[in-house]
Amino acid sequence: MAEFRIAPDLVATENDKRAAALKADYEALGATLARRGVDIEAITRKVSEFTVAVPSWGVGTGGTRFARFPGTGEPRGIFDKLDDCAVINQLTRATPTVSLHIPWDKTDVKELKAKGDALGLGFDAMNSNTFSDAPGQKLTYKYGSLSHTDAATRQQAIEHNLECIEIGKAIGSKALTVWIGDGSNFPGQSNFTRAFERYLASMADIYKALPEDWRLFSEHKMYEPAFYSTVVQDWGSNYMIAQTLGPKAYCLVDLGHHAPNTNIEMIVARLIQFGKLGGFHFNDSKYGDDDLDAGAIEPYRLFLVFNELVDAEQRGVNDFHPAHMIDQSHNVTDPIESLINSANEIRRAYAQALIVDRKALEGYQQDNDALMASETLKRAYRADVEPILAEARRRAGGAIDPIAAYRASGYRKKVAAERPASISGGGGII
Numbered sequence: 001m002a003e004f005r006i007a008p009d010l011v012a013t014e015n016d017k018r019a020a021a022l023k024a025d026y027e028a029l030g031a032t033l034a035r036r037g038v039d040i041e042a043i044t045r046k047v048s049e050f051t052v053a054v055p056s057w058g059v060g061t062g063g064t065r066f067a068r069f070p071g072t073g074e075p076r077g078i079f080d081k082l083d084d085c086a087v088i089n090q091l092t093r094a095t096p097t098v099s100l101h102i103p104w105d106k107t108d109v110k111e112l113k114a115k116g117d118a119l120g121l122g123f124d125a126m127n128s129n130t131f132s133d134a135p136g137q138k139l140t141y142k143y144g145s146l147s148h149t150d151a152a153t154r155q156q157a158i159e160h161n162l163e164c165i166e167i168g169k170a171i172g173s174k175a176l177t178v179w180i181g182d183g184s185n186f187p188g189q190s191n192f193t194r195a196f197e198r199y200l201a202s203m204a205d206i207y208k209a210l211p212e213d214w215r216l217f218s219e220h221k222m223y224e225p226a227f228y229s230t231v232v233q234d235w236g237s238n239y240m241i242a243q244t245l246g247p248k249a250y251c252l253v254d255l256g257h258h259a260p261n262t263n264i265e266m267i268v269a270r271l272i273q274f275g276k277l278g279g280f281h282f283n284d285s286k287y288g289d290d291d292l293d294a295g296a297i298e299p300y301r302l303f304l305v306f307n308e309l310v311d312a313e314q315r316g317v318n319d320f321h322p323a324h325m326i327d328q329s330h331n332v333t334d335p336i337e338s339l340i341n342s343a344n345e346i347r348r349a350y351a352q353a354l355i356v357d358r359k360a361l362e363g364y365q366q367d368n369d370a371l372m373a374s375e376t377l378k379r380a381y382r383a384d385v386e387p388i389l390a391e392a393r394r395r396a397g398g399a400i401d402p403i404a405a406y407r408a409s410g411y412r413k414k415v416a417a418e419r420p421a422s423i424s425g426g427g428g429i430i
């Protein structure tokens with residue numbers, strides 16, 4: 001049985017305060033959905049089965065481009081991070097896995113696996129880091145890593161990714177996510193074609209080392225840290241990478257890595273159609289790669305992404321099992337609260353997509369009835385599915401109101417007393 005960082009009695013007491021209201025709300029929503037021909041119990045079961053991985057790096061306070069302002073009780077290392085991740089899962093019952101970042105989370109793999117087991121946590125995709133230099137690193141990634149002009153630097157980056165695979169194998173991971181910051185800041189600084197060729201060759205060496213039951217996720221990003229060009233800058237380049245490498249290579253879609261107003265849900269549909277959607281890094285953005293909480297700015301867009309995912313799920317698309325991970329940077333909130341909230345918002349979008357009247361929608365699409373097709377989606381989106389989310393958490397032993405339970409527990413104050421205060425550092429997004 002997992003170690004609980006918050007006393008189960010406290011969660012039970014908090015739930016007792018809200019149980020009667022939830023029962024009434026759930027029954028009322030069930031009656032409303034029944035009139036639409038939707039079984040609330042079927043939706044609740046599906047939501048209960050849906051999980052999303054939390055990022056180990058997400059439980060620490062992020063940074064702005066100009067400064068970092070640490071929060072209280074910040075994790076000192078991977079074991080503190082796992083403690084915080086366990087709290088999120090205890091209260092939401094939606095985040096049973098953690099996505100690690102190496103070398104940030106590098107430690108003894110046996111201790112890492114034992115800690116995860118003790119907390120009831122598994123490990124999702126591994127994340128390599130060749131976008132910054134690690135202490136003691138021989139060669140710098142200032143001018144690139146997997147696409148660097150220097151063969152020795154490329155080999156160093158390849159070997160780091162191979163190390164990530166070995167760590168992942170030891171702790172039960174089944175995927176590697178590769179994002180690089182390689183690119184250029186001036187016209188003429190880099191030969192676009194040769195840089196992409198070098199990247200593909202490096203990735204091919206990593207791909208060869210994948211175990212048979214693993215997947216390789218390549219992640220595209222429009223800009224940053226390079227501002228004139230990036231080597232893997234859009235979903236088209238990402239798709240070419242996945243096609244070139246082979247059947248275990250897929251595209252990872254980060255919701256913040258797109259230009260404003262990009263039709264991300266259509267990108268998702270295209271990648272599903274051609275069998276190369278690997279998964280997601282969920283977050284939100286206003287201007288660019290803002291790494292805001294999921295659903296904070298564009299909850300309707302999040303719903304539209306899930307509309308495509310549920311459509312594929314219900315059509316029975318072959319070998320369809322995208323990875324779901326959160327990737328956020330929290331600067332002005334308690335990171336645990338933000339991750340709790342994001343997990344809930346992601347499940348909310350999934351629940352809303354599940355209640356779309358797909359038969360009616362298809363009919364309106366066939367008849368070119370644009371208004372009613374749009375209204376069919378909006379009807380599902382407008383539905384208050386919070387009783388479903390809360391009931392799914394309650395049945396699994398989580399909190400009806402996870403933020404309220406977290407605050408009542410005093411967890412942040414407790415760990416602040418145990419963990420030394422972080423010192424404010426210099427600039428730079430982490």
